[in-house]
Amino acid sequence: MNIKSLLLGSAAALAAVSAQAADAIIAAEPEPMEYVRVCDAFGTGFFYIPGTETCLKVGGYIRFQVDFGRDANDFNDGDWDAWTRARVTFTSKSDTELGELTGFIAMHGDISEDTASSTTDFYLDEVYLQLGGFKAGTYLNWWDANDLPGELDNLGSNRLTSIAYIYTGTAFTAGLQLDELSGSYGDDTTPFTGQELGLEGVIQASLGPAAVEVLGSYDFGNEEGSVRVIGSAEVGPGTFYLSGIYSSGPNVYYSSAEWTLATAYAFNVTEKLQIIPEFQYYWETYQDGSNDFGGDDFWTAGATVNYAITDDLAAKVAVGYDDSSEDWGGIVRLQRNF
Numbered sequence: 001m002n003i004k005s006l007l008l009g010s011a012a013a014l015a016a017v018s019a020q021a022a023d024a025i026i027a028a029e030p031e032p033m034e035y036v037r038v039c040d041a042f043g044t045g046f047f048y049i050p051g052t053e054t055c056l057k058v059g060g061y062i063r064f065q066v067d068f069g070r071d072a073n074d075f076n077d078g079d080w081d082a083w084t085r086a087r088v089t090f091t092s093k094s095d096t097e098l099g100e101l102t103g104f105i106a107m108h109g110d111i112s113e114d115t116a117s118s119t120t121d122f123y124l125d126e127v128y129l130q131l132g133g134f135k136a137g138t139y140l141n142w143w144d145a146n147d148l149p150g151e152l153d154n155l156g157s158n159r160l161t162s163i164a165y166i167y168t169g170t171a172f173t174a175g176l177q178l179d180e181l182s183g184s185y186g187d188d189t190t191p192f193t194g195q196e197l198g199l200e201g202v203i204q205a206s207l208g209p210a211a212v213e214v215l216g217s218y219d220f221g222n223e224e225g226s227v228r229v230i231g232s233a234e235v236g237p238g239t240f241y242l243s244g245i246y247s248s249g250p251n252v253y254y255s256s257a258e259w260t261l262a263t264a265y266a267f268n269v270t271e272k273l274q275i276i277p278e279f280q281y282y283w284e285t286y287q288d289g290s291n292d293f294g295g296d297d298f299w300t301a302g303a304t305v306n307y308a309i310t311d312d313l314a315a316k317v318a319v320g321y322d323d324s325s326e327d328w329g330g331i332v333r334l335q336r337n338f
Contacts, residue, residue, distance in 0.1 A: 042093045042100075053094055060088040060106075061337045069329025083112035087125070099132030104139075126159070135164045141177065142202045142215050143253055146230060148241050148264040150276040150304035151318040151331060155228065155243055155262060156254045160198070173204040181221050181252055196221030198252060209234035217253040224249035238267040238274075250291055258284035258293040272308040277301075278320070285324075298324035312337045 039046040039055035046055040063085040067073075073081035085108060092103040106126040128137025143156035164177035179198035200217045210233040218225040226247040233240055241264045247254045262280035269275055278301065285295035302320025309315055314337075319330035 041095070046091075046093065049092075055093045057091040057093075058089070059091070059338060060086070061335050062086055063333060063335045065331055065333040067329075067331050070325065070327045072329065081112065083110060085110045096131070100130075102130040104128050104130075104137075133166045133168070135162075135166060137161070141179070142175070142200060143217070143228070146204075146213055146215075148230075148243060148262060148276075148278065149239075149266045150264050150278045150302075151316070152278045152300060152302045152304065152320040153243075153262045153264065153280055154256055154260070154300075155230075155245065156226070158253065162200075164200075171206045173202070175202045176200070177202075179252075181219065194221070200253075217251075219251035219253060222249065222251045224251040226251060226254040228254070235265075237269075238265055240265050247293075249293065250286055255286055257282035257286065257295075274306040276304040276306070278303065296324070298322070302330070 036050065037048045039048050042055055042057075045057045045059065047057075048054070049056050064082075065085070066080060066082045068080040070079060071077055072079055075081075087109075088107050090103075090105045092101075094101050104126060105124070107122070108125045109122040124138075126137070126139040128135060128139045130136075138159065138161045141158045141160055141162060143158050147153060147155045158179075160179040160181070162177050162179045164175055166175035167173065177200040179200065181196040181198045182194075197220045198217060199220070200215065202213065202215045204213045205211065210231070212231045213229070215228045215230075216225065217227075224247065226245060228243065228245045230241065230243040232242075241262075243262045245254055245257075245260045247258055249258075260280060260282045262278070264276055264278040267275045267277075279299065280301075281297070281299045283297050284293040285298065286293060287295040300320055300322050302318065304316065304318040307315045314335050316331070316333040316335070319328065321328050
């Protein structure tokens, strides 16, 4: 046996062993990967939840704000207070045989430093579901969702647990809503005890550059109601707003005055700069401790300045004067939306 024959024999033996080893090893096939797909059926920002036909959107903002004015800081009776908020929202949407199905969750987290301690507050701000025109949950109602564009008006604000039906057309929207009102919503201006109901109805219409909204509500606990009208129209380089409210008596929906009239003009100075002067007058205001109107008339006035620093980052400064307290106040805000 020569060296050449020995080498060939060894190579053949190694090949046979390798073939047997290869037969013994079973390589696992890689599982198919499912990448996140963009969902453009409901607007920008949505993506499909893997394995489903449900679309999800994550949004929110980060806000830094300084409030100033008399007793702006309740913790130490200071004239200014700085605080920060984080808001995160989750919106799910899918098409069904009964219409568009929506789920919405909004969470707030507030934090501020007062003297040596830190105060935090984290809570669910809104949670609701909607199928077609049917909506149920806890959310900001029409009194809060639609008001003037500045930061200084007082036209009502409520977050209630409600059931609503909303019809939405091309230029016309109408809705009816039933609210849960409990004693927890009663305060010095809207006192009642027990479990009660509230009823809201709204009509909104747009006619080219103009729009109008009529909102009526009745508080069965206080047996009082309120009606609000808001109109807007494009005038020159901005939009003019006018609103009025009548309340038969103090109630959950509006209790500041029997009558109030507010106006504002959103002046678009440039693509990035907007100035909004505002004015509001109150007649027959609420009387402390009486649960009734009849207090002194007064007015408020001021201006809000909005500036878009860059995409999704904006600054806001609002300064106002309150005739009833003869005091100035306002805010300075930075907000990053996402």
